[in-house]
Amino acid sequence: MGSLTAFVIYAFALYAGYTSVGIVPIVVGISLFGVWGSYYSSDKIVLAMTGAKVIDHDTAPQLFNLVHEITIASGLPMPKVAIVQDDAPNAFATGRDPEHAVIAFTTGILEAMDREQLQGVAAHELAHVANRDTLVSAVAATTAGAIALLSDFLIRISLFGGGRRDSNGGANPLVLVAAIVAAILAPIAAILLKAAISRKREALADATAVAFTRNPTGLRRALETLAADSTVVHQKSNAVAHLWIESPLDNKFTSKLFATHPAIEDRIANLRALEKSGPSAS
């Protein structure tokens, strides 16, 4: 979502950026509106982007029950449950707050997993909702876009001067160099920031999921199934990559540094450690 916003603003800036620095407040306004938009209607936007169909108890009783079980364990309100027609096993959660949450599963994951595994996945996704990760990731994505945009402006201003205010006769070369460095580094930093936030949140969601179900085995077995699976979600849009339980992007193209998800082996190892330490009280 954030990437889309950033792209629109970027295009707008390309068109208007040359004429005046006065455009800055307008662009900031638009990007704020973009943040608000992705915050407010992220559930509908993501549903439309992934083609997920919302289901009720009668269309998929087991899945609906599974999610309902976790809402009771966590005390969260019942989210909308959706199914994405896709052979790759995967799932995601979205929505601006627990009252507007959507949890989606692919047809692939429903086929590949048993009840216990799906319960682990449902708990993981609801953990994202409980930890407000959907909000965090929407804001992170839009912030990354905004940083990229800002660096673009910096380089433009230094290249073409500040308009009429430029009385020194040409841009300071040092400012230009700094602007170029910033222009190169800022977007990379933004992407890394987005990935790091997402990775920490995945690890936290695993822990929260176990707090809900008191059963690390289900989620651990689910992750093992995901790790063994090589099919990739067909709609591998970068913009929604951080939403899925398993990264939908090819590993070849995403190094560990840029991955939005921690290595699935690390997550499995963490859950195994929890299993060994025995079930928690009650």
Next chain:
Amino acid sequence: MNGTFVILGILALLVFFGVIQYNKLVRLNVAVDEGFAQIEVQLQRRGDLIPNLVETVKGYAAHEKETFEKVVQARAQATAAQGVAAVAEADGMLTQALRGLLAVAEAYPDLEASANFLSLQEELSGTENKVGFARQFYNDKVRALNEIIVGIPGKFFAGPANVVEREFYVVDDPGKRNVPNVSFS
């Protein structure tokens, strides 16, 4: 003059602190009530599923009378139970009786394969999980509340907030206690 302000400030802080403690206790007390209500809702749902389940199993295994009677009896007791301890006890008995019924069903492949039975089984195991999670939620809240009430300063606010220590929901389930813990790792 300055001294009055200091005293007033300390008093304001104390009141603020008291309000927070008071609200925390009241909130947890409500959460415990909600938790118990959720347990009862799920137990009720499980109870509603039973006549249908018994009828379905009867269609295939009419002579397993004893098992049916146990389930129907346990259900009647669960419906009549009042208060945390009684509800928990009836809950445990019904769980056991249902386990017996499902064990009986295992002996009839036709029954196990029927769509009606499969959907009932899913509903039942789903509701069974919901009861379990509702218990877990309730007990977590009771623990949090009781810890505050027995500790300081919660002790001093429990009386004014009209909040007392609550009872844990303990199900005596022999079947669960004997689950072997096997690990191959």
